[in-house]
Amino acid sequence: MRRPIFAITAATFILGMTGAPESALSQPICGAHDDVASGLEKKYSEAPVARGLATVGLMIEVFVSPEGTFTIVATRPDGTSCLLAAGEAWHKLATVSAPSEAS
Numbered sequence: 001m002r003r004p005i006f007a008i009t010a011a012t013f014i015l016g017m018t019g020a021p022e023s024a025l026s027q028p029i030c031g032a033h034d035d036v037a038s039g040l041e042k043k044y045s046e047a048p049v050a051r052g053l054a055t056v057g058l059m060i061e062v063f064v065s066p067e068g069t070f071t072i073v074a075t076r077p078d079g080t081s082c083l084l085a086a087g088e089a090w091h092k093l094a095t096v097s098a099p100s101e102a103s
Contacts, residue, residue: 030082033075037063044069049092064090 031039040046046063054060059075070090075081 028082030080033079033081036073036081036083040071040073044071046071060084 030036037048040063044063045065045067046069047065048061049064051059051061054074057077061073061075063071063073067088068090069086069088071086072084073081074084
């Protein structure tokens with residue numbers, strides 16, 4: 001059940017990132033990647049701690065401050081970045097090694 005909800009959410013977000021009409025209630029905050037990253041650093045002391053490439057071609061980044069605030073950003077191939085989520089009380093989880101294959 002979780003996968004279809006994620007797919008719907010992802011599809012809605014991708015439509016917004018590609019310039020399709022958006023709801024007046026969900027206007028994303030977007031700008032040039034360097035401007036977004038600089039703004040998060042200056043206003044919230046947030047810096048990138050993780051990034052990855054989504055299957056739809058967007059780079060997803062997590063910015064975190066020493067105080068625990070965080071912002072999740074998606075960047076299109078053209079360099080436009082949009083804020084996806086923001087919050088507080090970010091906690092880094094312990095890294096767990098994958099079990100080795102039995103021979």
